Amino acid sequence: MAAMASALPVQGTSPVRAISIVSLIAAATAVLSWIPTWSTEFALGTIYVFVVTSFAASGVFLLSDRSTSRTGWAMIVAAICYEASWWWTWPPEWEIGPAPLISFLFGYWWFAVGGLALLRYPEPVLSRRYERWYFVYFAIWVAGVKLFIAAVSEPEWAGWNPDAWWLTIAPHRGLFDAASAIFKVGVMVLAVGLIVLLLLKIRRSRGLERADSLPASAAGIAIGFLGSFYIAAQLFHLSKPVTDALRTITALTALIAPIAFLISLTQRRLARSGVADLVVRLADCTSLKDVQSALREVLGDPTMVLAVQASPSRYVTCEGYPLTEREMARWRVPMPAGNGRSVALLLVDPALRRRADLVRSGAVAGGLVLENGLLRDDLAAQLAQVQASRRRIAEAGLAERRRIERNLHDGAQQLLLRVMSSLSLAKHRAQRGRDPSDAIETAGNDLDEALAELRNLARGIHPAVLGEMGLQPALQGVADRLTIPVTLDVTADRLPDPIEETLYFVICEALTNVIRHAGADAAATVRVTLRDGTVVARVADDGRGGASFETGSGLAGLRDRVETLRGDMTIATGGDGTTVTVRIPCG
Amino acid sequence: MRVALTDDAVLFREGLAALLRELGIEVTHQAGDERELLDGIAADPPDVVIMDIRLSAHGAEGLHAAESIRRRHPRVGILLLSAYAETAYAVRLLEGGATGVGYLVKDRVGRVEVLEDALRRVAGGQTAIDPEIVQRLMDRPSRRRPLDLLSGQERKVLQHMAEGRSNNGVAEAMFLAPKTVEKHILSIFKKLGLEQQEQDNRRVLAVLHWLQG
Numbered sequence: 001m002a003a004m005a006s007a008l009p010v011q012g013t014s015p016v017r018a019i020s021i022v023s024l025i026a027a028a029t030a031v032l033s034w035i036p037t038w039s040t041e042f043a044l045g046t047i048y049v050f051v052v053t054s055f056a057a058s059g060v061f062l063l064s065d066r067s068t069s070r071t072g073w074a075m076i077v078a079a080i081c082y083e084a085s086w087w088w089t090w091p092p093e094w095e096i097g098p099a100p101l102i103s104f105l106f107g108y109w110w111f112a113v114g115g116l117a118l119l120r121y122p123e124p125v126l127s128r129r130y131e132r133w134y135f136v137y138f139a140i141w142v143a144g145v146k147l148f149i150a151a152v153s154e155p156e157w158a159g160w161n162p163d164a165w166w167l168t169i170a171p172h173r174g175l176f177d178a179a180s181a182i183f184k185v186g187v188m189v190l191a192v193g194l195i196v197l198l199l200l201k202i203r204r205s206r207g208l209e210r211a212d213s214l215p216a217s218a219a220g221i222a223i224g225f226l227g228s229f230y231i232a233a234q235l236f237h238l239s240k241p242v243t244d245a246l247r248t249i250t251a252l253t254a255l256i257a258p259i260a261f262l263i264s265l266t267q268r269r270l271a272r273s274g275v276a277d278l279v280v281r282l283a284d285c286t287s288l289k290d291v292q293s294a295l296r297e298v299l300g301d302p303t304m305v306l307a308v309q310a311s312p313s314r315y316v317t318c319e320g321y322p323l324t325e326r327e328m329a330r331w332r333v334p335m336p337a338g339n340g341r342s343v344a345l346l347l348v349d350p351a352l353r354r355r356a357d358l359v360r361s362g363a364v365a366g367g368l369v370l371e372n373g374l375l376r377d378d379l380a381a382q383l384a385q386v387q388a389s390r391r392r393i394a395e396a397g398l399a400e401r402r403r404i405e406r407n408l409h410d411g412a413q414q415l416l417l418r419v420m421s422s423l424s425l426a427k428h429r430a431q432r433g434r435d436p437s438d439a440i441e442t443a444g445n446d447l448d449e450a451l452a453e454l455r456n457l458a459r460g461i462h463p464a465v466l467g468e469m470g471l472q473p474a475l476q477g478v479a480d481r482l483t484i485p486v487t488l489d490v491t492a493d494r495l496p497d498p499i500e501e502t503l504y505f506v507i508c509e510a511l512t513n514v515i516r517h518a519g520a521d522a523a524a525t526v527r528v529t530l531r532d533g534t535v536v537a538r539v540a541d542d543g544r545g546g547a548s549f550e551t552g553s554g555l556a557g558l559r560d561r562v563e564t565l566r567g568d569m570t571i572a573t574g575g576d577g578t579t580v581t582v583r584i585p586c587g
Numbered sequence: 588m589r590v591a592l593t594d595d596a597v598l599f600r601e602g603l604a605a606l607l608r609e610l611g612i613e614v615t616h617q618a619g620d621e622r623e624l625l626d627g628i629a630a631d632p633p634d635v636v637i638m639d640i641r642l643s644a645h646g647a648e649g650l651h652a653a654e655s656i657r658r659r660h661p662r663v664g665i666l667l668l669s670a671y672a673e674t675a676y677a678v679r680l681l682e683g684g685a686t687g688v689g690y691l692v693k694d695r696v697g698r699v700e701v702l703e704d705a706l707r708r709v710a711g712g713q714t715a716i717d718p719e720i721v722q723r724l725m726d727r728p729s730r731r732r733p734l735d736l737l738s739g740q741e742r743k744v745l746q747h748m749a750e751g752r753s754n755n756g757v758a759e760a761m762f763l764a765p766k767t768v769e770k771h772i773l774s775i776f777k778k779l780g781l782e783q784q785e786q787d788n789r790r791v792l793a794v795l796h797w798l799q800g
Contacts, residue, residue: 409641409670410596417670418602420697425606428699439605446598 015064019057026056030083037089047251048086055079055114058258061265068265070124074117075258081110082254088159095161104150104158108142108187111227114257115194118220119201122212122264123354131197134190141186149179184235191228195221206351211267211300215260223257226250278362282369287378288318288344291369295346295362299355305330305347306366308379310386315345320386321566323347333359335367343370343379389560396557407457415450419443466504470494474504475526484515490528495535499586502561503528503537506569509554510539510580518543518578530586537582545573547580555580588710591616593624593652594639594668603637603696610703621652628660634710635664639693640676647676654683664709668693672719674799681714681792689715689751714751714791721749724798736778744771749794 030052034045056079062072085107087099116135120126126135149158150167153176160166198217205213230246278298285291292306305327307315316322331350334342346363353359370379422443426436458464466474472490479486495503507526514524522543529536548571549556559569567584590612594600597619604614616627620642628636636656640649653665664687669676677690689709695701695717705715725734725746737745747757758768776783781797784790 413670414596414599417599417693417696420694421599421602421606424697424699425602425609428606428609442602 015061018064019060022060023053023057026079026083027053033083033087034089036091036094041089044248044251047248047255051251051254052079052083054255054258055082055110058261062261065265067124068122071117071121071261074113075261078110078114078117081106081108081113085110092161095164098165100155100160100164101150101166104160105143105146108146110254111187111191111223112138112142114254115220115224118216118223118257118260119194119197121216121261122209122268134193134197138190141183141190145179145183145186149176149183152176152179181235184231188228188231188235191224191231194224198224206349209351209354212264215263216257219253219256219260222253223250226253279365282365285369288370288382291366292318295366299348299352299359299362301349301352303349306335307345307347308382309344310383310390316386318344318382319566320382320389320563322564333363335363335370337367337371343367389563392557392560393564396560404457404461407453407460411453411457412450415446415453419446419450422446462501463504466500467497471500471503471528475507475528478508478511479526482511482515485523486511487523487525490526491530491535493530495530495586499535499565499584502558502565502584503535503582506555506558506562506580506582507537507539509558513547513555513580514539514541514543514578517547518545522577534583534585537584538579540577540579542577545575545578547571547573547578588635588706589613589615589633590706591618591624591627591633591636592638593618593620593636593642593649595619595642596639599693606696606699610699612706621648621655624652625655625659628656628663632660632663635666635687635706637666637668637706640667640669650676650679650683653680653688657684657688662687664688664712666691666705666709666715668695672717672723674720674724674795677716677720678792678795678799681716681795685714685751685786685789685792687712687714690720691715691717692719708751708756713753713756716750716791716795718746718750721746721795721798724749724795727798727800733779737775741771741775741778744768745775745794748772748775748790749798751791 027049030049034041034048038045055075059072059075059079062068062075064072084099084103087095087103088107090099112135115138116126119131126132147167151169152172153166154162154168154171155164155166156162157171157173157176158180198220202210202214202217226246227250230243230250233243233246278294281294281298282291285294288306288308292304295306296302296304305323306318307323307327308318310316310320317327327347330347331353333346333348335344335346337343344367346359346366348359370376422439426439426443429436429439463474463477465477470492472488472492475488475490479488494500507528511524511526514522518524518541522541524539524541527536527538527540547555549559555569555571562569562582562584565584567582569580569582572579572581590607592600592604592607592614594603600617600619604617607614615631615633616624618624618627624636624638638649638652640647642648642652649667649669653667656663656665665680666689667676667680668691670693672692680688680690687709689705691702691705695705701718708715725742734742743761744757747760752760754765754768754772757763757772758765761768773783775781779797781793784793
């Protein structure tokens with residue numbers, strides 16, 4: 001095995017040759033070390049040779065990539081330890097010199113080093129402090145306790161040739177038995193610990209990172225699980241066939257580790273070649289949304305957002321919606337344009353920082369495409385649309401304020417002024433000893449009317465019941481005041497405030513349109529349902545039809561509000577009535 | 588006194604008419620817009636026209652109507668009413684000529700004496716500016732207007748002047764002798780660096796402009 005190290009490839013040389021050479025050496029040493037046992041344990045021997053060879057080969061394979069080279073070394077060490085761990089099968093005449101002691105002391109290291117490789121893959125280091133502590137304990141246990149056992153035992157107690165080199169200091173049979181049992185229990189606990197750590201790792205990983213590490217983690221869990229069964233079988237002295245079977249199965253499971261590395265490395269290679277595909281795919285993109293979905297697919301982040309600049313300080317999604325706070329908090333990768341500035345931003349899952357090279361390549365490729373004529377037009381058109389919509393919203397707000405001022409001036413204010421003049425009149429009459437009750441009564445009636453005006457106006461600005469009770473009771477109140485029959489089927493669920501408010505005004509406007517256009521004997525149905533995170537509101541009537549965004553003036557302004565919430569509004573109209581439908585995602 | 592009323596809000600107009608009649612003022616004519624008003628004045632000229640500054644949904648048409656009336660019927664006084672106490676409206680009105688014009692906030696229908704006083708002044712060819720506007724201008728902090736040079740008495744005189752009162756009017760309102768008022772006014776104009784105006788009405792505009800800074 002020592003020869004193997006010198007045959008290791010220098011980084012950058014062809015991995016195929018290096019892998020062949022190392023595999024050959026590993027296989028040869030394993031075949032040789034099994035010579036005494038081939039006749040009795042052929043199947044197990046075959047597995048043994050495969051495990052050693054595949055550990056060594058995958059180690060060399062991992063060495064060829066800078067980011068996984070530490071894992072590669074760990075796998076090579078694991079291969080050597082694994083090979084040594086089976087020397088106990090040798091006959092006494094082979095068990096000479098330091099070999100038994102090496103096998104005894106380092107046999108379990110394959111498990112520790114292999115586990116370390118699996119747990120940290122694809123990172124070069126362990127990311128969590130508790131993971132590092134776990135391996136410190138593991139090392140102390142495997143090295144320290146084994147040394148102690150060697151010190152209190154004779155080699156033959158552990159099943160070796162009595163003449164083998166040993167570290168005997170104070171042999172004590174009872175102590176040896178107890179320490180051996182404790183050691184095995186400890187290894188089982190550590191195996192369970194490894195399973196827990198791997199499960200935690202799977203739970204916290206996302207996107208590409210999860211795809212990268214899942215095969216290795218799964219392999220680690222399988223090995224830890226079966227390994228602890230095998231040790232338990234030894235500990236409780238189960239019958240030989242059971243122990244043998246478990247030993248064979250554990251050996252077989254060890255084969256999963258190199259296969260897992262192979263799978264995930266292949267995946268990474270594929271992802272990288274995905275960037276090349278991306279360039280080809282991007283060439284066919286005709287809209288910003290196409291570019292976004294191409295990038296999402298290649299980078300494996302289905303939530304990634306392509307954001308474009310709507311004003312110097314403000315970005316919107318490629319569909320023109322404002323960005324949510326969660327989107328803003330993501331990793332911002334500029335998409336550079338030819339002139340060194342950025343045309344757009346990618347808002348990427350922070351977990352992808354580890355694959356920064358891949359993400360940046362994607363961003364650059366995307367940026368180049370956005371610079372091209374067709375998409376630049378699309379970009380400009382999108383922004384013009386966004387700005388037009390913002391302007392319409394601002395204008396609608398202004399018009400609304402004017403309307404409110406007008407209503408106040410013409411309604412409540414005039415009434416209150418008349419109250420004032422009536423009271424002046426009453427006072428004047430009273431001072432002259434005449435009956436003021438007429439004037440006071442007029443004042444009282446005017447006050448009633450003014451209050452009603454104010455209440456109506458306040459309801460038009462923002463109905464209190466909407467905020468306090470929700471859409472259903474608020475719409476019930478609206479329906480009660482209308483002159484046409486309205487059937488309500490409205491979800492009792494509370495929705496986010498802006499959505500409730502927008503839906504309320506859309507439905508009120510649609511009902512106003514029904515009264516205005518559909519004819520006096522029309523009836524309306526209002527349905528608001530919440531399903532799969534989308535609220536759908538539908539106002540239908542059985543009237544003459546004919547409403548549209550052009551004739552139904554108020555609806556056009558409300559459509560902008562709906563679109564700001566990432567929803568859409570449609571009007572379907574015909575001889576048998578009009579249906580206004582609004583869909584707004586609320587998740 | 589004979590008064591014509593113009594306001595597009597019928598409710599308020601009728602309330603005001605009832606109040607004026609109670610005060611012994613004859614309401615000659617009620618109109619909803621400028622045309623009706625001009626027709627009414629031509630048929631039976633009143634002493635004063637009381638007119639809302641806003642005669643339709645669009646804005647301050649009352650100011651325009653006031654100019655027409657002044658051109659065609661220079662002897663008819665004009666009292667503009669507004670829902671809002673805006674200095675700009677008052678200044679605009681005075682700039683068109685400060686004889687027999689007034690600007691009051693509609694709320695004054697609750698203070699009969701202020702309304703009556705304003706009507707009499709406008710009918711008599713003087714000026715009446717809403718006390719609220721003047722008060723606000725006087726209270727406005729400004730470094731360029733050394734109002735604190737004035738004594739308390741002088742400030743009151745200035746306020747009455749800004750509301751459009753003549754020397755005699757100020758004297759009456761403050762229970763002072765006309766001579767004392769004249770002395771105060773001389774002192775005010777000197778302290779503020781204002782030129783003495785021969786006519787009381789032009790004096791109002793000068794004072795308002797000065798107060799506006």
